[in-house]
Amino acid sequence: MTIIQMKLPRRKFLQSGVVLATGLLLLDACWLERFFIEINEFKITTPSPGTPGLRVMQLSDLHLQSINYQLVRLTKIISKLKPDLLILTGDAIDKAENIPLLHNFLQLLPHDLQKVAILGNWEYWGKIDLAELASVYSRNKCQLLINQTVTYQFDNKTIAITGLDDYVGGNPDLPAALKTYTSSDYHILLNHCPEYTATLVKQLDENKKVDFILSGHTHGGQINLFGFIPFLPRGSGKYLKGWYQENTTKLYVSKGIGTSLLPIRFGARAEIALFTLAG
Template sequence: MFSRRQFFRSIGGLTALTASTSAYGFGVEPVLRLRVTRYHLTPPRWPVDFPLKIAVIADLHACDPWMSLERIETIVARTNALEPDIIVMLGDYVAGHRHVTRFIPASEWAAVLANLKAPLGVHAILGNHDYWDDKTVQREGQGLTVAHRALEANGIPVYENDAKRLTKAGRPFWLAGLGDQLAYMPARRFRPVRRIGVDDLGATLAKVTDDAPVILLAHEPDVALRVPSRVALQLSGHTHGGQVRLLGWSPAVPPRQGVELAYGHLRTNCDVIVSGGLGCSIMPFRIGVPPEIVLVTLGKSGPAMA
């Protein structure tokens, strides 16, 4: 079975068969297309009469020319126009490949993201590339990443195995953010690594102190196989929907324990939504999974869905 990296290395040869497919995959879908993907659901652990609109931004991978500051500004404007109650960002803000003309500094992309606005705020977790790109953190095995510091300097809280109780119209819910599950994979080049992740699901959920519903942010969706039914909804990114998705199949993202975790809405112990993300990793190439902002509407308002 191909690894994800091997799959994308083979794309160049495969797409050479048709110049039009190659041009579309490199130049149109990753750069020019942007859609809003909407989900309306009421998970078992979410009150039916509690409407909440969540805008989800995942996997920006800021870099020129593929995810320029101007394109991020467009994403910010489109997200704000959705008028969500809350905005969550699921990590991987830094470039995910080397096919770039400029690596955009964290201070620049974070300043643009600071223009996101929602009544219940903007909340973030980190992704694996935010850790992998920080060589100092990889060598030392600790510390706040450049991405973490840039987000918080611009007023955006970053959750790492933490949870916060929020309210909308007097109705409480918890927003929990998991540490990245692949954070220290590159650190093995520098020193022995006992554990590559900084995630602690048990400690994160232990911070939930009442029976209000829980929304879990987890960059990699794989943890869904361990998330208890106490969680109403898990929101994840990382996979980019496979970046190549053919007739509902993402060849670069094989099932985990028989569960398809590449893209879309599924149910394990809780409801899970995996975003197709906005940028690209390994190669600046997308087919069948356009960049997307996700809008999740939970609960119902009156006889019609909010």
């Protein structure tokens, strides 16, 4: 039996490798990282034995364009994880005509789930009617905070949520937001653009310290080419994703869910974050 060996020319082999690698990168950027969502869980303080703890979930930068399979799956994940409080940290929509989409998305979540939201820059840039937006949130058991603090009670624990207006598009006012603050077991500050964290920390006095700050906006870079990030939106500052510490205050920056400008993600997989506070 004669065996004939066929050799692929080196140049053709390299070209095929480049094509394959490019295809895999495009698959990851256009599909995998946009449609597969990380679930990042953190224990802020360890619950006592026999107590489940208070579960707070952050959902950021939805940039809703349609209710696709990814978002339907996301609502099922949220329902399964059963957070006590769902926090939306801005840029839920970026066009006025997408307000009905937001309503449809919120309708897919458990109606009895308490929700709270703040504005991002795109709610301003998209010229969205904020009164109409607040109404949609309200009809879905969600309170839109614009320089306000609200307090929620879950069993015997209270949690104060301070929500700021957006630094890039709006008029944030932390002192005004804290006027309605009352002493609580936990206190979380919501601020869409993380660049201004140091400014906020300086404005907090000893009686109104926060357990941590939640931000979004950066999309984790959205396109992160192995450490090289071509673009970060104004208002990101030195922050990209995950945990940071500003003096004694912790900050968590979510990579968010959606995309803006380009409908791709690379090296910045979509995420939701779940924080457990001691019971």
